[in-house]
Amino acid sequence: MTTIIATSKERLVQYLDFKGIGKKEFYETTGIKRGFLDTNKLKSSFSETFLTIIFENYEDLNKIWLITGEGNMIIEEDNGFIDNGTNKIEVQKIVDLIMGHKEKFESNPVFKSYLSNHKKDAIIDYQNNLLSKTNQ
Known part of the structure; x- marks a missing residue:
């Protein structure tokens, strides 16, 4: 029995559905051409350029989850930490790094x-x- 693992595009569609974002809004927000998320193209991969555009526009989307399917879909901030599903990063350390x-x-x-x-x-x-x- 073969387990079907969702592709990055299928996970992206799952994220958009979860956030209530339609394909038209996605295309308008990202500037990616219509058809990118057509059903017959969901099994194909996409380039780093598209990943960059997507991550710039959807900051709460967990990069690791989108690419590998591991971790949480959404990056959540909790009690002074940012949790990306794999690592917890202390917000104060990020602020200190930026201020330094x-x-x-x-x-x-x-x-x-x-x-x-x-x-x-x-x-x-x-x-x-x-x-x-x-x-x-």
């Missing part, structure tokens, strides 16, 4: 953009919290 090399990180356009977006989100959350307290 702040100049390098700030000069990186991808990281700079991420920080900028994160700051905006934090400000919006703070404003919403203030508004909700005011309305009580």
Whole structure:
């Protein structure tokens, strides 16, 4: 009896279904051409370029799970740790590393953009919290 192991594309479809993301939204978000996730193409592999695009757009998707099927589908942050299904990484260590090399990180356009977006989100959350307290 042969066990059928899901391919990375099949796992990607499983992730999208779990998150409630339709194929059309996936194609629009990633810029990947329609047909990439067609049923007749789910057994084929995809390149590192596609993996990079997917991981840049779906940050909670566990890389190891997508590629190998091992670990948890979703990367979860819990009690000061980030758990990618294989390793637990202490968030404070990551923050210390970034702050210790702040100049390098700030000069990186991808990281700079991420920080900028994160700051905006934090400000919006703070404003919403203030508004909700005011309305009580």
